[in-house]
Amino acid sequence: MMDALVAGIGFRRGTGADEIAALIARALEEVGAGRSHLAAVATAADRAGEPAIRQAAAEFGLAPRPVEAAALAACDARVVTRSHRIERLRGIGSLAEAAALAAAGPKSRLALLRIVSAGATCALAVQTLRAPEA
Numbered sequence: 001m002m003d004a005l006v007a008g009i010g011f012r013r014g015t016g017a018d019e020i021a022a023l024i025a026r027a028l029e030e031v032g033a034g035r036s037h038l039a040a041v042a043t044a045a046d047r048a049g050e051p052a053i054r055q056a057a058a059e060f061g062l063a064p065r066p067v068e069a070a071a072l073a074a075c076d077a078r079v080v081t082r083s084h085r086i087e088r089l090r091g092i093g094s095l096a097e098a099a100a101l102a103a104a105g106p107k108s109r110l111a112l113l114r115i116v117s118a119g120a121t122c123a124l125a126v127q128t129l130r131a132p133e134a
Helices: 017-030 052-058 069-074 085-089 094-104
Strands: 003-009 040-042 064-067 109-116 120-129
Touching: 003 017, 003 052, 003 094, 017 040, 017 052, 017 109, 017 120, 040 052, 040 094, 064 094, 069 094, 069 109, 069 120, 094 109
Parallel strands: 003 040, 040 064
Antiparallel strands: 003 120, 109 120
């Protein structure tokens, strides 16, 4: 089995790509993973086209993976961190955690709870991929 990581990202308008990319790198470091373990950078579908997240994901050789509101909501029961602000705005406890879990799939689990910078949040989910059987 190989484990791939999905970074879920929440960010405020005006947050720069460098800040988001640095937060992803810090998250990977916190779990002892290298850049090659990152399979996706996920965020809310309504933010996935913004330049900052597109540029930050590109620093890891990826494009942002948009997650629709219904998919975020479906993961809310699995979210550990609760932000009153995000609950009020989006109806979920943590955008970063929900995006990571939703993009990583139904059998995923959080590898790193939400961490924060001045304008962004990042969580990591483990996506288990089965290696082909010989």
